[in-house]
Amino acid sequence: MNAVLKPKFVSFMEYLTAEELAEYKSEYYAGEIFAMAGGTINHNQIIINLCIILGMAFKNRDWRVFAGDVKLHVPSAESSTYPDVLVIKGQPQYWDNRRDVVCNAQLIIEVLSDSTKDYDRAGKFEIYRSVPDLQDYILISQDKVHVEHFVKQSPNQWLLTEYKAMTDVLTIEQLGETLSVADIYDKVEF
Numbered sequence: 001m002n003a004v005l006k007p008k009f010v011s012f013m014e015y016l017t018a019e020e021l022a023e024y025k026s027e028y029y030a031g032e033i034f035a036m037a038g039g040t041i042n043h044n045q046i047i048i049n050l051c052i053i054l055g056m057a058f059k060n061r062d063w064r065v066f067a068g069d070v071k072l073h074v075p076s077a078e079s080s081t082y083p084d085v086l087v088i089k090g091q092p093q094y095w096d097n098r099r100d101v102v103c104n105a106q107l108i109i110e111v112l113s114d115s116t117k118d119y120d121r122a123g124k125f126e127i128y129r130s131v132p133d134l135q136d137y138i139l140i141s142q143d144k145v146h147v148e149h150f151v152k153q154s155p156n157q158w159l160l161t162e163y164k165a166m167t168d169v170l171t172i173e174q175l176g177e178t179l180s181v182a183d184i185y186d187k188v189e190f
Helices: 012-021 041-057 115-120 123-128
Strands: 028-031 032-035 063-067 071-074 078-081 085-089 098-102 107-112 136-141 147-154 157-163 169-172 178-181
Touching: 012 028, 012 078, 041 085, 041 107, 041 178, 063 123, 078 123, 078 136, 115 136, 123 157, 147 169
Parallel strands: 071 098, 107 136
Antiparallel strands: 028 032, 028 078, 063 085, 071 078, 085 107, 136 147, 147 157, 169 178
16 A cells, blocks of 8 residues: 655744745745746746836835745735735735735736646635735736736626737736736747
8 A cells, every 4th residue: 555645744934944044945835835946038037027117117106016035925825925026015014024024915926837827827826815905916928928917806806807919008007007018028039
């Protein structure tokens, strides 16, 4: 009889301690640690484009843009992730006074890869929906022109709009900003 090994439960504090010493980033969910996949040139270019666009848009406004290295802790889901891009209004709300772990985000953007796209669309989105301040969740394909924009309508209702043309423009109402699909994909090679 083959025994199935159950993963060892790791507390959130144990995860944070291990993460400080790790040579690579990992995400945390319900007591388990998951290594993150490496990025690609397209993945990185899209994130840089978004940071430039949003950073310039918010230069004199009370919004902050973070990319890749800031952990988002979602206590209700026993989870900690590294969103590709997250936007916070005002000051970050830090978890347990740790300046590397925030708990508030109004906008989260994930750039999809083959290995994570299903998780980003389903499991991770389920986790993110429990972030009280979250109003917009955007998924961006890195291998074709395809942007999925989920906007919170009510506590249990999200509206999806898809963009598949370079001429499309998506509106992020809560931020008072528009994003040109062509600008998102600037310098991206398919």
